[in-house]
Structures are given as C-alpha cells and as structure tokens.
Amino acid sequence: MKFQKINREHIVIIILIILYSVGLFGILSPTWKSIILPLSSINLTISFLAILFTIEPPRGRVIKFLFIAFLMGWLSEWVGVNTGYLFGVYHYDLNLGTKIMGVPLVIGLNWATLAVGASYWASRFSKQRFLRILLATLIMVFFDILMEPVAIENGYWSWANNQIPFFNYVSWFFVSLLLQVLYFYWIKEPMNKVVGILFILMSLFFIILNLF
Numbered sequence: 001m002k003f004q005k006i007n008r009e010h011i012v013i014i015i016l017i018i019l020y021s022v023g024l025f026g027i028l029s030p031t032w033k034s035i036i037l038p039l040s041s042i043n044l045t046i047s048f049l050a051i052l053f054t055i056e057p058p059r060g061r062v063i064k065f066l067f068i069a070f071l072m073g074w075l076s077e078w079v080g081v082n083t084g085y086l087f088g089v090y091h092y093d094l095n096l097g098t099k100i101m102g103v104p105l106v107i108g109l110n111w112a113t114l115a116v117g118a119s120y121w122a123s124r125f126s127k128q129r130f131l132r133i134l135l136a137t138l139i140m141v142f143f144d145i146l147m148e149p150v151a152i153e154n155g156y157w158s159w160a161n162n163q164i165p166f167f168n169y170v171s172w173f174f175v176s177l178l179l180q181v182l183y184f185y186w187i188k189e190p191m192n193k194v195v196g197i198l199f200i201l202m203s204l205f206f207i208i209l210n211l212f
Contacts, residue, residue, distance in 0.1 A: 009194050012050045016194075019043060020201045027154065028212055037154055041097025041106045047198055048109040051116065054194045065187055066112045069179050073111020076175045077103045086175075087168045089160035096156050114140055115179040116191055117199025122180075123190035133180045140176035141169055146206040154209075 023043050026036030048066075055062050080087035081102040096104035115136075122136035148164050151157055159165070190196075 009054055009192060012054055012194050013197050016047065016050055016198055016201055019046060020205050024205055024208060027209060037095045038097075040095050040154075040156070041104065044096075044106040044110055044113070047202070048113050050198060051113060051191070051195055054192055056192055062187060062191065065183060066116070068182065069112035069115045070108035072175065072179060073115075074103060074105070074108030076111075076171070077107050080171070086171045088165035088171075090157055092157045093155040095154060111175075111179070113198065113202075114143060115176070115183060116195050117202070118143070118176070119180060119183045119187075120190040120196040121199060124196075129184050129188075133177070133184050136180040136183070137173060137176045140180075141172050143203060143206075144169065144172045146203065146210060150206050150209040 020043075023036060023040070026032040029036075051066070052063070076086055078101055079085055081091060092099060092102060092104055092107075096106055098105055118136040118139040119132070121139060122132045125135060126132050148168075152159065152162075152164075
C-alpha cells in the first residue's frame with residue numbers, strides 16, 4: 001500500500017514538472033506563446049486535480065476545506081471585479097478560461113491550491129500555530145507579488161491605469177489570513193509533498209518569467 005502511494009505521488013510530481021516546464025518554455029517562446037497562454041486554465045485545473053488525486057485518508061475534511069477555499073477565493077474576486085471594494089479596480093482578460101460574472105472559475109481553484117501550498121511550507125518552518133498562520137499568509141502575499149507583473153504582461157488580468165494598488169496586497173493578506181486560520185484550526189497538519197512541490201513549481205514559474 002505504501003509502495004503504491006509513493007509511486008502515485010512520484011508519478012503526479014513528474015507530470016507536474018513536465019506540465020510547468022512546457023508552460024514556461026512555451027510562454028518564453030515567441031512561436032508558442034500565443035498557443036500556450038490560452039491553455040493556462042487547463043494547467044491550473046490539472047494542478048488542482050493533482051492535489052485531489054493524492055490526498056491521504058481521511059479525505060473528507062481536506063476536500064471540504066478545498067471547496068470552502070475555492071468559494072472564498074472566487075467570491076472575494078467577484079466582489080473585487082464587480083465593486084472594486086476588494087483588491088482595487090481590475091478586470092480579467094481572456095487567458096484564464098471560462099468566466100462567470102467576470103471571474104474565471106479557475107481563480108477559485110488557484111486560491112485553494114495556493115492556500116494548501118503555503119500552509120505546507122509554513123508548517124515546515126514552525127510548530128507554533130500562530131506563527132504557521134502568519135507565515136503561510138505572508139507566503140501567499142509574496143506569491144501574489146511574484147504573480148502580478150507576469151499576469152499583467154500575459155493577459156491574465158488588467159488594472160485600472162496599469163497601476164497595482166497597495167490595497168490589493170492588503171486584501172490578499174486578509175483573505176489569505178482567513179483561509180490559513182481555517183486551515184490550521186481545522187486541518188492542523190500539512191498535506192503530502194505533492195502540495196509542497198507544486199507550490200515550488202508555481203513559484204519558480206513566476207520567478208523565471210519575471211526575470212525574462
């Protein structure tokens with residue numbers, strides 16, 4: 001049983017490495033960029049499915065958390081896009097797939113994926129719940145700082161006057177904080193290494209694109 005679990009995790013990790021490598025080099029390539037970018041929603045969906053596929057039992061509570069994180073993330077973005085009260089004045093462009101009321105469905109998946117990824121690494125640096133919550137929240141905000149320039153450049157979303165407001169990061173902090181409080185009081189312990197490696201792959205993806 002353990003052998004099967006390790007094999008399953010390793011296979012998923014290899015698939016994710018290939019997926020993000022193809023996506024990275026595709027976006028960096030002038031020839032392939034216009035083909036790869038519209039597939040970004042598929043990439044995010046597969047990433048989320050990789051988490052679901054490798055959840056260790058008991059699964060029920062983790063699945064419920066992921067669903068709640070999806071709803072919280074998507075709804076916060078809906079408020080942001082449609083009112084400007086959260087994050088600032090912005091709108092989503094075409095490269096993140098199907099939108100409902102102006103917000104791509106995969107944005108909710110992205111929030112859920114980032115929430116468990118940040119909690120995984122925060123748990124590796126501290127055993128105290130308060131510090132885990134704070135560190136995981138800051139990790140999510142730092143990820144958004146990495147993500148913003150790349151997202152704007154590649155047609156994921158656009159800001160009014162091409163300015164990223166500081167209020168965006170404040171809102172990210174508080175939405176992330178709510179998710180991490182829920183995670184560490186309800187789930188408590190980190191998930192498997194697939195979640196951690198996926199978060200590293202996503203971070204490297206944006207770091208490299210920022211550099212080039």
